[in-house]
Amino acid sequence: MANVQWFPGHMTKAKRQMEENLKKVDFVIEIRDARMPDASKNPMLDQLIQNKPRLILLSKKDKADKELTKQWVNALETENQKVLALDFIHENFSKQLIKASNELCINLIEKQKRRGMKPRALRAMVCGIPNVGKSTFINTFAKRKAAQTGDRPGVTKSLQWIKVGQTLELLDTPGVLWPKFEDQQVGLKLALLGSIKDQVVNMDDLALFACEYLMSEKPEIFDSVYHVEIANTPYETLQNIAIKRGYLLKGEIDENRLMLSFVKDIRENKCGLITWEKPHA
Ligand SMILES: Nc1nc2c(ncn2[C@@H]2O[C@H](COP(=O)(O)OP(=O)(O)O)[C@@H](O)[C@H]2O)c(=O)[nH]1
Ligand SMILES: [Mg+2]
Incomplete structure (x- = not known):
């Protein structure tokens, strides 16, 4: 990657x-x-x-x-x-x-x-x-x-x-030194926190990765920050955010805007102070 x-x-x-x-x-x-x-x-x-x-x-x-x-x-x-x-x-x-x-x-x-x-x-x-x-x-x-x-x-x-x-x-x-780029998750985390350039990663991948992690580790933020329900999949949860926020384009969900704004929220700590890994027990 x-x-x-x-x-x-x-x-x-x-x-x-x-x-x-x-x-x-x-x-x-x-x-x-x-x-x-x-x-x-x-x-x-x-x-x-x-x-x-x-x-x-x-x-x-x-x-x-x-x-x-x-x-x-x-x-x-x-x-x-x-x-x-x-x-x-x-x-x-x-x-x-x-x-x-x-x-x-x-x-x-x-x-x-x-x-x-x-x-x-x-x-x-x-x-x-x-x-x-x-x-x-x-x-x-x-x-x-x-x-x-x-x-x-x-x-x-x-x-x-x-x-x-x-x-x-x-x-x-x-x-x-260089990070463990062979590991896809490592690339996603580094990009999410702005440590590698956006050009080398896909915004959708970042937003979906972050949403999935938050759904399992910090589910409360979807209500407290976005006032939406958690759906079955990260993609659907993000869609709920788009609808709530009115990220629409010609009557359809503006996915570019949705993914970009979600990643921006994370980078600006709008969803709180988050650590993206737990130590192994
Ligand atoms: N909030 C915060 N930002 C930091 C801290 N340490 C570094 N930064 C920021 O992280 C970015 C990268 O820092 P830099 O020293 O250039 O990293 P280097 O590539 O390892 O030399 C810069 O924007 C720094 O201002 C810290 O402890 N807290
Ligand atoms: Mg330096």
Whole structure:
């Protein structure tokens, strides 16, 4: 479906670059979208980062279902993996970030202390699929952007580190990974939340997918938001909305308008804060 966006050469190069950068860091910050923590992960990351500690940041928590976000945080936490749900735009999260990083790398810090060394700043690289918020996150800390060198022609771009407090440094370039496009549902979810371009997906597919999920997980919104009854199928439920809203064209239901406006409602959170996946029990 959406494979058109990715070129094998591009992927190979990105992967090689990431492998190089990974050698220079103590842990990895993986950003995923809190509204779909599974669909927004990269299938290759496990293999790429091996046993390095991992901090998963669930971004855009301001747009996600609060209860499900809690469940996801619990479900993803393991000994070698910490999880924080954050709002990169409205929240001041640097203290939380530093605390979690120190906890995650406690073994490394202890080892340096045992050797009589003064623990140095921990180093991390950020990675994730497009649109999860990597740049927003990094820019929060990169306040001296103008002072950075290396982007001028003829100057070799060296790694730049961005300080977060005294104990944490971030690599200024994120590792961009690709999602699990072979899975059709993943493509639909990413498109629904605007993470991949509309041109590569069909609006009807998006609207029907979203309607079906809401009919089973949030059936109350059809009454409270649209004042319609749920029908047997997503298609018929959407038709009820069209009739209620008067989306008509020459006496027939204007399906283009219907599908587009339903998807727009979802993207604008008119149907509430929705998370499109539940953690496995
Ligand atoms: N509401 C909300 N929007 C966010 C958050 N983080 C990022 N965004 C928005 O998501 C979009 C993609 O972010 P960007 O940093 O460019 O993602 P990148 O492709 O991973 O670098 C932008 O419009 C950001 O403003 C967040 O925590 N909450
Ligand atoms: Mg970016």
